[in-house]
Amino acid sequence: MTAGAGVDLAAHVAAAATRGELVVQPRMGMSDPRRMAEGLRAVAAVPAATVGTITLDSYTRVSDHAAARAAVRRGAPLNGFPLVAHGAEVTARVVRDVAGTIPVQVRHGSAAPGDIFATMVRAGLATSEGGPVSYCLPYGRVPLAESVRAWARATCTLAEDGRSAGVRPHLETFGGCLLGQLCPPSLLVAVSVLEGLFFVQHGVDSVSLSYAQQTSEGQDVEALTALRRLAARLLPPRVDRHLVLYTYMGVYPQTAEGARRLLAGSVDVAVRGGAERLIVKTVAEAHRIPTVGENVEALTAAAARARQARRSVRGPSGDEVDASEVLAETTALVEAVLELSDDVGTALVRAFAAGLLDVPFCLHQDNAGATQGAIDADGRLYWADSGRLPLPGGARTRAGRITSRRLVTMLSHAARRFDGPALGGPVPAVPPGPVAAAHEGPLARIALVGTGPRGVAVLERLAARLTERPPAWPVEILALDAVEVGCGRIWRTDQPEYLLMNTPAGEVTMFSGPPDDGPPRAGAGPSLGEWWQAVDPAHGDPNGYAPRALYGRYLRQVFDTVLAGLPAPVRVRPVRTRVRSLTRSPAGAWRLESPELGGVDVDRVVLTTGHASPEPDGEHARLAAFAARRPGARYVRADSAADMALDDLPAGSVVGVLGLGLSFYDVMAALTVGRGGRFEAAGDGLRYEPSGREPLLVAGSRSGVPVPARGRNQKPPDHVYVPLLFTRSRMRTARRRGPLDFRRDVEPWLLAEMDLVHHGTALRRLYGKQAVTLFHERVTETVDPTDPRAAVVEQARRLGGPALPALDLPARARPFAGRRFGSPEAYHRVVADHVRRDLAEAEEGNVDGPVKAALDTLRDVRAVLRVAVDHGGLTAASHREFLASFVPVASALSAGPPRVRLHQVLALLDAGVLRLLGPGSVFTGDDRTGRWRGDAAQVSGAAVLLDAFVDARIPTPDVRRDPAPLTRSLLRAGVWSSFTNASAGGRLRTGGVHVTGAPYHPVRSDGAPEQDLYVLGIPTEHTRWFTQVGSGRPGRWGDFTGDADAVAEHLMEFLAQRVTPAPAQEVVA
Amino acid sequence: MTSVLTRGRTVLLSTVSSDAHTWNLVYLQLLLEEHGHHVVNLGPCVPDEHLLTVARAVRPDAIVISSVNGHGHLDGARLIRTLRDDADLAATPAVIGGKLGIDGEDDDRHVQALLDAGFDAVVTEGTPASALAEFLAATPPPRAVDAGAPARAA
Structure with a gap:
């Protein structure tokens, strides 16, 4: 390097990356050289890369x-x-003072x-930015051709x-920004990559590829992932490259608070x-050119x-997100362009002329102008009209052409989102002293009706958010529970210790973040x-299954911890009470009565x-009616095991149990261990x-087999x-085309994913991890959307995987369908062998055992299934079939108990304390004897008379x-309504409370959402699927924590608007 | 021109020569189209001469100028004088709107100056979007255009 050469940008960025530092950079230009030099010195003096x-x-x-x-x-x-x-x-003089410190x-x-x-x-500088498309079209x-030539x-x-002057030229694409707004990421990534290729073709071997933050963090992470992968595939290895993100380039939040939040999001x-590297924006963005001070800030x-985000990232990283959709679109765009000419510039001109590249809302005469981008309900950009873009899966329709009103709404989407809470009014510092004294009662009152895990999760997230932005004025939170405040009925702390959870303790947390150096509090605490x-x-074991009562104690501990950490103006009133009604008061508030x-x-x-x-x-x-007429035939209705009347079933009496799922194991424990029996190792x-x-x-049960x-x-x-x-x-994209058919649109992909784990596990055991990576790559490349399972099986075969029997879920759930047994003894032998085989498979583990690993996938992809089915995702007919056929099978195969329960079943069978009736079990009232009668259609001689009958099936919510009384009052007033799936001409009345998407307001019977109520x-x-999740998971937030936070976020917006006492304060944003 | 229009106006939509902003133009095009008008959108940084050339060829029922870079009061005044000096375009209804000065200073003075220079209406920041629709509704009804018909009779 010559004396004039400054710090090399690529080397500077690489060094920072090695240290784990994000390089930050402003946009800054003054006409006066002296002031320009001062600005550069101020940037160099910032204690950061x-x-x-x-x-x-x-x-x-x-x-x-x-x-x-x-x-x-x-x-x-x-x-400038x-x-x-x-x-x-x-x-050269302007940059002289900083030339040895930072790149310019x-x-x-x-x-x-x-x-x-x-x-x-x-002047000794060779680092710049732009591109033939991105510095021309916007x-x-x-003309584009002229820009390409220049x-x-x-x-x-x-x-x-640059080279002869001893400086290494570096160019950054601006293609990841284009017009800044409303362009779906695939085109941004494509143009960014193409401009990078253009630079390389014209002799530059150090480039940075840009992408501008859009409206969805998740989608942006996917886009960056796609950008990195495509660059790795297309740029020659000798080319030095890194990714640069631009903080949002569209209409910016008006408030300083909103601007800071958007910057933090980027x-x-x-x-x-x-x-x-990140190019930042300042709080002045919406108003004027920022000062040097604002840039430094x-x-x-x-x-x-x-630095903080590196320690605790919120949300999945680039390696964890599913970038397949944006990568597939981007790849299709780039490949279509590169086919037009070996010269990238020529290819770009031809591509725009043919509409293969077409920037939404760009008025340049060389842009076809046939495309439109839009923002969906999740805040993600999508193609409202894809014009002639060569997207995989064909063109997106013109159905939802954008109106002027919607355009304005979408352009201000980010500003609104980030300004939203801030514009509700300033959040003054917490006033000293007892705040409540200054006011008559609270300014805002929030009620949590039900303090089981869902209620506690909302409280935890609300507390975490309130701690960050304490309200100045009193807020009262009523924490109401009919059974036990802080843990609720199902997890109440006075239930017997033999009733266990069905999730390993280490996978359960009610804190929305891991413990840190500080005390446990909302947002950070132990699992x-x-x-x-x-x-x-002595007993605590993260891999063990904790007693439910213990989880109840943990929940109450979390509840108490959260309460203790609330900022002073927030008071929680825990009250054990059963709310009887909830109605609109004349003043427009909600009146709770209990x-x-x-x-x-x-x-x-x-x-x-x-x-x-x-x-x-x-x-x-x-069955209940039969029992009511026959005092000798006892009937125990289905409920949480702790609430079932099992204690007074006499010793030695014959008790029929219907259902062999999770509730059965609870009943089994209650009537054996709960009666003083003991299991010993043997x-x-x-x-x-x-x-x-x-x-x-x-x-007994329909399958006759314990799950x-x-x-x-x-x-x-x-x-x-x-x-x-x-x-x-994939599911989100599929849903855009209309309601889905589960068998046709969803199940093949779900099964293919399970097959992938099934075969992948077998391959890994034989050939190691690399084989699985190769397997996944080949499947991705060859998968046929009309039959996704075929590619999985075929590629596994080609890689030398063993011939595995196809996973047949219905057959696994009902292994003895269609089989007859000559006697109860014959059935007992077969079912005991079956349970032993299941235990052997379970022993192999949920990672190393091909079958259990594949079945565990059903748990792992529940959130994806929700994307497909929630809120009327399926046609009415398909929804009905999903509930009737798929859900029971999936529950039986994925929500299994710990292995010890199956060992207990075998021991009880041996001890003669438990008999399994057999497949096709039926329980009826026997009018002749006045007792219950159990029988199994597929086992000869199975019929047996019973003294009591226990229904151990979890009732379907309805x-x-x-x-x-509360539910009755809400339904009567039309505040709650049962969700009817009426898509595609069908009609399915589900019995689930109709709710909106996040933050889950109930939808009234007249179709209007109640925006000050939430239901989780x-x-x-049925409106949503698989809501019976009773805990969050450590690590990345799942739906359980995300749902609670969505409610908390909405409550915070309300408080931000509400905590300004009358007369209204001045807004000093 | 080959389109046959009976109800909506043909509107020439443009900004001024120094203004590179386009979202305002995209929005106005959608808005005008929703009101049934046919829009010719010239895009950003339109030199005066280019606007005149297109206007002579298209013979719009109205010209809508939108500018948000703060130079609209200068560039707009120059543009409308040139337009009014052209025999074919002297009487074409023309409106300018947007953020016409820097920091909202001297708005009233800008409005009067732009009206004096030849605009029929000036729409400043904060005016509801309906003002533009009302302006267009008040312009003379569009001539019947036959395919291949010669320019409008004076």
Whole structure:
């Protein structure tokens, strides 16, 4: 390097990346050389890895150097540094002081950058930005072909002259920004990559590829991932490259608070997506050109946030997201362009002429203008019209053409989102002293109805957010529970210890973040496994299954911890009470009524009421009616095991149990261990030592087989499964075409994903991890959307995988369908062997055992399934079939108990305490004897008379049959309505509370959402799927925590608006 | 021109020579089209001469100029004088709107100056979008255009 050469940008960025630092850079340009130099010095002085910027003025951008010179002579300020007018000597002086400290980049926007580059090189600078497309189409009227020619010439010259001057030329694409807004990421990534290739073709071997933050963090991380992967595939290895993210380039938040939040969001995207450099925006963005001080503040804040984000990333990183959709689109675009010519510039011109590249809403005469981008309900950009873009899967329709009103709404989407809470009013510092004294009662009152895990999760997230932004005025939170405040009925702390959870303790947490150096508090605290080990070192085991009562104690501990950490103006009133009704008060608030509270008015209500005790229907009703007439035939209705009347079933009586799922194991434990019996180790399994107080259990179900065990857990607590085929984006894309048919559109991908794990596990055991990587690559490349399972099987075969029997889920759920057994003894032998085989498979583990690993996938992709089915994702007919056929099979195969329960089944069978009736079990009332009768259609001689009958099936949630007065009052008033799936001409009345998407407001019977109510969990089952999740997971947030946070976020917006007492304060944003 | 229009106006939509902003133009095009007008959108940084050339060829029922870079009061005044000096375009209804000065200073003075220079209406920041629709509705109804018909009779 010559004396004049500054720090090399690529080397500077690489060094920072090695240190784990994000490089931050402003946009900054002043016409006065002295002030420009001062600005650069200020950037160099920021205690972070920075890059200096010289942004040029508009005259220089359009090569009107005469006008720029005139302005300089007059001393008139320009909107940037007129580099050519000042000339190389002045420019060299401007950068001299920082040349040894930070790299300096020239940013300009010119479609004809020849003069700029020539002057730069003479000043010792060779780092710039732009591209033949991105510096042409968004601005002005220069024809694209002319821009391509000018950029080709200028790039070649920069490459040659830079090298002879001893500086390494570096160019950054601007293609990842284009017009800044409403362009779906695939086109941004494609143009960025193509411009990078263009630079390389014209002799530059150090490039950075840009991408501008859009409207969805998740989508942005996917885009950065796609950009990195495609660059790796297409740029020659000798080319030095890194990714640069631009903080949002569209309409910016008006408030300083909103601007800071958006900047912080972009830092998180950069860290998660693996961008090495970030170009920041300041709080002044919406209003004027920022000062040096504002730029320094933004750089400092961004660097600090990046350091913090590196330690605890919120949301999945680039390696974990599903970038397949954007990668497939981008690849298709780039490949279509590169086919047009070996010369990238020529290919670009031809591609725009043919509409193969077409920037939405770009008015340039060389842009076809046939495409439109739009923002969906999740905030993600999509093609409302793909024009002639060669996208995989064909053109997107013109159905939703954008209106002017929607355009304005979408353009201000980000500003609204980030300004939203801030514009509600300032959040003044917490006033000293007792705040409540200054006011008559609270300014805002929020009620949590039901404090089981869902309610506690909402409280935890709300507390975490309130701690970050404490309200100035009193807020009261009523925490109401009919059974036990802080843990709720299902997890109440006084239930017997033999009732266990079905999830390993290490996978359960109610804190939304891991413990840190500080005390446990909302947002940071131990998982159940960690807590259990701390409070009971002898028994606590993260891989163990904790007693439910213990989880209840943990929940209450979390509840107390959260309460203790609330900022002073927030008070929680825990009240054990059963809310009887919720109605609109005349003043427009909500009136809660309960015996203990009387009537109390609240502003917002979170309804997390959990499992109901529904009125029996159909077969249940028939059985209950029989029992009511026969005092000798006892009937125990289905419920949470702790609430079932099992204790007074006499020893030695014959007790029929219907259902062999998770509830069965609870009933089994209650009537054996709960009666004083003991399981002792014996050989590989267990032996049962009866107490003599047990009844004889005669259990049966349709399959006749106890649901299989979950594989030995080999997954770490924060395990994240990243699906390859059955992905959220695939399901999201499919749903855009209309309601789905589960069998046709969803199940093949789900099964293919399970096959992938099934075969992948077998391949890994034979050939190691590399074989699986290769397997996944080949499957991705060859998968046929009309038959996704075929590619999986075929590629596994080609790689030398063993011939595995296809996973047949229905056959696994009902292994003895169609088989007859000559006697109960014959069936017992077969079913015991079956259970032993299942235990052997389970012993192999949920990572190393091909079958259990594949079945565990059903748990891992529940969130993807929700994307497909929730809120009317399926046609009515398909939804019905999904609930009737798929859900029972999937539940039986994925929600298995710990292995010990199956060992216990074998021991009880041996001890003669348990009999399994057989497949096709039926329980009826026997009118002749007045007793119950159990029989199994497929086992000869199975019939047996019973003294008592226990229904051990988990009742299907249905609000229409929930007798709770609160539910009744809400349905009667039309505040709650049962969700009817009426898509595609069908009609399915589901019995689930109809709710909106996040934040899950109930939808009234007249179709309007109640925006000050929220419903989470069991009552919404069928509107959403698989709501019976009773805990969050450590690590990345799942739907459980995400749903709670969505409600908390909405409550915060309400509080931000509400906590300004009348008369309204001045807004000082 | 080959389109046959009976109800909506043909509107020439443009910005001024120094203004590179386009989202305002995209929005106005959609808005005008939703009101049934046919829009010829010239895009950003339109030199005066280019606008005149297109206007002579298209013979719009109205010209809508939108500018948000703060130079609209200067560039707009120059543009409308040139337009009014052209015999074919002297009477074409023309409106300018947007953010016409820097920092909202001297708005009233800018409005009067632009009206004096030849615009029929000036729409400043904060005026509802309906003002533009009302302006267009008040312009003379569009001539019937036959395919291949010669320019409008004076």
